[in-house]
């Protein structure tokens with residue numbers, strides 16, 4: 001897993017727990033890397049799981065909620081760092097559609113060793129997108145946070161549900177993203 005994920009996770013924990021508490025939590029977690037990460041380095045997935053568990057215990061926030069919040073935090077960072085990817089897209093649906101065929105392809109060029117999921121988007125109707133997340137790493141709650149962050153960024157109101165659609169092609173979580181019309185009193 002890329003060091004960038006670890007550095008952003010620690011950044012978020014700093015805002016939630018304060019830097020001193022975070023340093024203590026990291027020290028107590030006895031991580032193989034010692035808790036020092038560079039953005040371009042690669043570290044074991046298991047170390048991210050250990051860190052998440054430790055931050056979850058320290059903040060009394062369930063791991064799934066923490067991962068979702070981390071996805072939203074990460075999306076803000078990705079937008080600041082890679083603004084061009086977002087500017088190419090007129091709305092959230094077209095951004096989601098660009099991840100697999102463009103964004104993660106460019107990411108692979110920057111980081112040849114990146115471990116990327118497959119994200120297959122298909123429009124059921126103009127206001128409804130199916131977004132299938134295929135990965136053995138089971139970071140669907142992180143993906144859900146990235147999706148919510150994207151919708152917020154594009155100022156779009158949508159309902160997001162997720163179901164397990166795993167099958168012969170391996171693990172798959174299906175997100176259904178349905179645009180909501182503004183409530184009638186706003187019209």
Ligand code: HEM
Nearest residue numbers: 001002078082107114115116117135137139143146147150
């Ligand atoms: C809503 C949009 C996006 C979704 C749902 C998404 C989903 C994910 C997920 C779930 C992972 C974790 C790896 C896995 O589960 O197998 C991941 C990894 C990653 N993604 Fe995306 N992504 C999105 C947008 C982006 C953007 C805009 C960028 C950068 C410009 C980006 C760059 C990366 C990088 C660098 C990794 C780390 C790979 C590694 O650790 O080796 N993603 N993505």
